[in-house]
Amino acid sequence: MKAYVVQNGEYKMKEVEEPSVEGNEVKVQLKTAGLNHRDLMIKQRVGTTETPYILGSDGAGVVVEAGVDCSRFAVGDEVIINPGLNWYEKSEAPPENFEIAGVPYPGTFAEKMVISEDFVEKKPSHFSWSEAGVFTLSGLTGYRALFTQGKIKESDTLFIPGAGGGVNSFIILLAKEIGAKVITTSRDKQKLKQAQEKLGYDVGILTEDNWVEKLGDETVDLVIESIGGKTFNRSLEVLKKGGRIVTYGSSTNDEITFDLRKFFYGQYRMTGSTMGSREELHELLSFVEQHDIKPVIDKQFAFSNIDKAFDYLGKQNQLGKVAVSF
Template sequence: MKAVVHAEKIGLDGLTLTNMDVPTPAEGEVRVKLKTAGLNHRDLFVPNRHKLEDGPLILGSDGAGIVDEVGPGVEDVHVGAEVIINPGLGWKENTPAPPEGFEIVGLPFHGTFANYIIVPAENVLPKPSHLNWNEAGVLSLAALTAYRALFTRGQVKQGMNVFIPGIGSGVATFLLQFAKAVGATVYVTSRSEVKRQKALELGADVAIDSAAEDWEAALNGVKMDLVIECVGAATFNKSLAQLKKGGTIVTFGSSTGDTFQFDLRSFFYGQYNLLGSTMGSGEELEQMLEFISTNNIKPVVDTMYTLDEFEAAFDRINKAEQLGKIGFIIEK
């Protein structure tokens, strides 16, 4: 089978398209013949974290396809089922934090950028009927991350003011769609006029030019109940400054750096809440799928590539040119 793998050298230069053996499911596992897969920022970091001595690794965490073989002992998943992949391994119930041993498909285990993938039977769920294959294949990781950050951690509710800096990524577009679906007022930022306009079309109430505008001036005194911060060091303090007293900031991303300083005294006098979040549990994934089905929410798909075009796909996400999700068409 064809697969995008990391091997031979550290970094994105170590990626190659090659042939791998078609895997066979063991007890409790299923094999999915993938039709589409989704590219995430995580896939940019894996080539720097994967140990070359562990052998070639197939990248990719999101995917959708058809079950074509089940291993011994699998009774509740059947050949021919149209499914999406739950990328989280070993996190079933909604707990305050992932359990020990929690992993994500695509590192350290083989991922979805291939014709086939083997996963535990509990890690496939029925493809939502309102999604096409392109939409289903790019859904899980980003939408689950957004759902946990917004609902489980952020406790978003109707009427809240919600602030999302750096609109454009798959997670950010899901945050916008989810928050609007529950009746929140949503403010976003971006350097890109195209992304700001698209955010307004998706329902954002205000879109701020993060390069040219002072955020506080642009908000004209409006303060936020909830900030979902996924950019990192470059925007954290500016995001924090938009919170109302007693407000909550949820953080799950650090693409612009992990280390920065903020005013601790102002923080505790403001009675702010700072919460970390990361992806989500199988229980939350099921809740998210029900939520998007009830509200007819679909992923914003930016560009779909073939596996042969993986270099162009990685280049696009690395330059943050996308609005929404980038994906691969593996089989039409």
């Protein structure tokens, strides 16, 4: 079967052996898959190993084979992949054996994938195949950051820099659904306009603006940060004293400095967040089905053109998710 792999420090399409099914595993024939920024960075983590690792964390498809011990799914079921492996119950932090599908565990950028049925869920009926294929990683990451770690309330004002990313766009949709006020940013005026139309945020400002000046009349209760070094201190400056900041990623510098005295005098609370548990995914699935929420898809590519999808995502001009179809 065809798979998109990282091997010898390069990304490439490759013919690989179709995996076999054992125990409680299912074999899923992929219909669609979703790209994440994680996929762009895997090459640096893996290095120049000869072993081909199948990339991809998000995906959706049809069960075509089920192991003898399967009890939750059967051949013909339409499913989504939960890439957060071995994390079952909601907890303060992931368990030690937590992994994300797509290196080292074989990922979704392949015609077929074998995975434990514990980490497969029924495809939401209101999702198209494209929406289902891009949903889980960004949706689950956003849900935990916003609700479990951020503890957002209807009365809160959320500030979230960077409207365009898949996780952030989903966080905005979730926050608006519960009635919170949302403030976001973009480097581009046109993207801000498009994001307002698709996501319905309340206030949008440019990345280059003076945030303290622009938001002088706002009271920001919660900041969700994923950009890192370039924006962290600027985000902290607009947060009210006693406010909460959640960080789930760092697309710029991982290491930053900030004024510790100012931080503790301000009584700020900072929390890290990564992906989420299966329990939280079940909560998220119930939420999106109840409120008819769907991920925003910016662009879709054929699997045969996945190189172009990687190039497109790397430019960081998207609004929402980038999908590939099989």
